[in-house]
Amino acid sequence: MMRGAAILPTLLLGPAAAAQEEALRLPSGLEARFFEVLTDRPEGGGLIYRFRYVAEAFDAGSAQLALLGDDLLWLCESHALPRIANIGPQPRQVVISLADRESVFGVYDPAVTQVFEAFRPEDDTCIWEMF
Numbered sequence: 503m504m505r506g507a508a509i510l511p512t513l514l515l516g517p518a519a520a521a522q523e524e525a526l527r528l529p530s531g532l533e534a535r536f537f538e539v540l541t542d543r544p545e546g547g548g549l550i551y552r553f554r555y556v557a558e559a560f561d562a563g564s565a566q567l568a569l570l571g572d573d574l575l576w577l578c579e580s581h582a583l584p585r586i587a588n589i590g591p592q593p594r595q596v597v598i599s600l601a602d603r604e605s606v607f608g609v610y611d612p613a614v615t616q617v618f619e620a621f622r623p624e625d626d627t628c629i630w631e632m633f
Contacts, residue, residue, distance in 0.1 A: 529576050530569035532557045536581065537604055541593075548594030552607070553582045560602040562615045571630075574598045574619045578628035586623070596621045596628060 534557040599618035621628035
């Protein structure tokens with residue numbers, strides 16, 4: 503359950519940077535762009551940052567699925583961690599999601615293909631956590 507979810511693009515990137523974020527070349531070869539960051543404090547769970555990215559060429563039926571774990575880890579370590587390093591309270595968990603189009607968080611849309619993984623930030627690395 504999302505309690506107190508907030509969008510933080512200006513806090514993490516600055517207003518101009520959030521609007522002008524460049525495409526990110528993922529290890530799989532996909533090109534993604536930053537979409538938004540949401541915060542969440544589930545009851546008894548600690549602070550979570552949800553970094554959401556869009557890669558319009560993403561196709562869940564393709565061979566890309568085998569490579570997405572590396573993509574999500576790369577997004578966590580190369581893009582998300584540097585943005586949370588100096589913002590104050592550090593999250594217990596970082597969730598990275600990659601979708602083929604923008605969507606409203608928490609609203610089911612059968613037209614959206616999306617994958618996500620949870621990581622525990624530790625120094626300069628992201629440690630995969632099973633949901």
